[in-house]
Amino acid sequence: MPLPIGIHDLSFATGEFALPHTILAAHNGTEIGKYHVGIGQESMSIPAADEDIVTLAATAAAPVVARHGSERIRTVVLATESSIDQAKSAGVYVHSLLGLPSATRVVELKQACYGATAGLQFAIGLVQRDPAQQVLVIASDVSKYDLDSPGEATQGAAAVAMLVSADPGLVRIEDPSGLFTADVMDFWRPNYRTTALVDGKESIDAYLQAAEGAWKDYSEQDGHALEQFAAFCYHQPFTKMAHKAHRHLLNYCGHDTQGDDVTRAVGRTTAYNRAIGNSYTASVYLGLAALLDQADDLTGRRIGFLSYGSGSVAEFFGGTVVAGYQDRLRTEANIEAVSRRRPIDYAGYRELHEWALPDDGGDHATPRQTTGLFRLSGISGHKRLYQAC
Ligand code: HMG
Numbered sequence: 001m002p003l004p005i006g007i008h009d010l011s012f013a014t015g016e017f018a019l020p021h022t023i024l025a026a027h028n029g030t031e032i033g034k035y036h037v038g039i040g041q042e043s044m045s046i047p048a049a050d051e052d053i054v055t056l057a058a059t060a061a062a063p064v065v066a067r068h069g070s071e072r073i074r075t076v077v078l079a080t081e082s083s084i085d086q087a088k089s090a091g092v093y094v095h096s097l098l099g100l101p102s103a104t105r106v107v108e109l110k111q112a113c114y115g116a117t118a119g120l121q122f123a124i125g126l127v128q129r130d131p132a133q134q135v136l137v138i139a140s141d142v143s144k145y146d147l148d149s150p151g152e153a154t155q156g157a158a159a160v161a162m163l164v165s166a167d168p169g170l171v172r173i174e175d176p177s178g179l180f181t182a183d184v185m186d187f188w189r190p191n192y193r194t195t196a197l198v199d200g201k202e203s204i205d206a207y208l209q210a211a212e213g214a215w216k217d218y219s220e221q222d223g224h225a226l227e228q229f230a231a232f233c234y235h236q237p238f239t240k241m242a243h244k245a246h247r248h249l250l251n252y253c254g255h256d257t258q259g260d261d262v263t264r265a266v267g268r269t270t271a272y273n274r275a276i277g278n279s280y281t282a283s284v285y286l287g288l289a290a291l292l293d294q295a296d297d298l299t300g301r302r303i304g305f306l307s308y309g310s311g312s313v314a315e316f317f318g319g320t321v322v323a324g325y326q327d328r329l330r331t332e333a334n335i336e337a338v339s340r341r342r343p344i345d346y347a348g349y350r351e352l353h354e355w356a357l358p359d360d361g362g363d364h365a366t367p368r369q370t371t372g373l374f375r376l377s378g379i380s381g382h383k384r385l386y387q388a389c
């Protein structure tokens with residue numbers, strides 16, 4: 001019997017502000033049904049000027065460290081595609097803000113929205129080597145497209161922190177994994193740009209092809225049949241994508257896609273993403289949080305995960321929900337993280353979209369906006385300055 005390893009705890013944080021899609025629709029003359037029904041989004045998180053992937057990551061991880069202590073955490077993996085530095089890992093700032101022991105290995109991972117899943121799998125390998133150790137895997141991203149582009153409606157921001165350990169308290173991650181990589185230019189962000197470039201239609205096709213490829217490999221590795229899963233957490237750039245992807249897999253496997261099957265399989269995973277928007281690496285695990293928070297008892301049930309990162313890499317794997325998981329959920333805090341956001345008007349959103357830290361090497365304080373646990377207080381000599389609030 002292999003040692004059970006998986007997600008022991010999960011906590012998330014999101015940005016200070018929320019832009020309702022009704023406001024974006026009123027600005028650009030879009031029929032609101034396209035956002036609410038067509039892409040399945042109600043609002044998107046907008047970080048304050050003094051928030052970034054570091055403050056989001058630290059805010060997500062602080063409750064995990066508070067609950068479990070840091071004695072067993074010997075590795076921190078921070079996955080992001082909205083990196084703040086080409087050399088220094090954002091995880092090192094988080095390690096400092098959380099007061100983690102110096103005897104810790106810290107690293108940043110990148111492959112678009114897939115990075116956190118690589119982090120989770122690498123963490124499982126480390127725990128297998130020494131089951132006494134725990135790994136803190138953090139996914140933290142801010143999704144930003146050009147103003148007035150089709151991608152604008154699919155922005156968002158969030159961080160998810162997961163503690164990976166032996167005898168996990170929430171979900172035991174299983175073998176095998178189905179893997180898929182293809183070199184496609186569906187979505188990318190060159191180093192000189194703050195906003196992503198995307199071919200929207202091609203990106204949806206690339207996602208579906210990758211989901212199919214990962215599923216095919218999963219089946220060839222003797223994975224379980226679709227019917228053996230109680231629900232599916234898909235990467236959600238917008239929540240309708242989870243429906244599209246599941247319908248695609250059902251069709252690929254020769255199943256009927258009429259009726260409520262798709263909604264039953266993915267509906268409960270979309271609640272947080274629908275309000276937060278695309279949180280890139282964090283999105284598939286926000287789906288897990290929503291599912292665990294809302295579903296009837298899932299003890300012993302198997303969940304399917306499909307992680308996709310443009311460019312592209314995908315992985316399909318299963319996890320079984322463990323007994324007693326309901327006592328370890330953070331449902332109240334999760335709902336609070338979403339509902340505490342302050343609504344922002346269009347002018348305020350646009351100002352934040354255009355706001356950037358000065359790059360002249362001088363001393364600059366950031367406006368005090370966040371009401372979160374940590375803030376980016378400024379920049380001095382090209383060094384970001386962080387503080388606990
Ligand atoms: P668009 O051109 O604005 O929208 O692009 P559309 O015309 O395709 O309409 C969207 C849907 O709304 C359609 O439904 C319409 O029929 C429907 P579908 O045909 O797809 O089922 N619609 C309506 N429904 C109800 N009432 C109405 C109405 N009007 C239209 N009145 C797009 C949309 C998502 C492509 C765009 O926002 C975009 O480019 N987003 C960014 C790219 C993206 O999210 N791609 C997803 C796959 S790639 C991925 O997931 C990776 C990613 O997360 C990055 C990473 O890995 O790092 C992006």
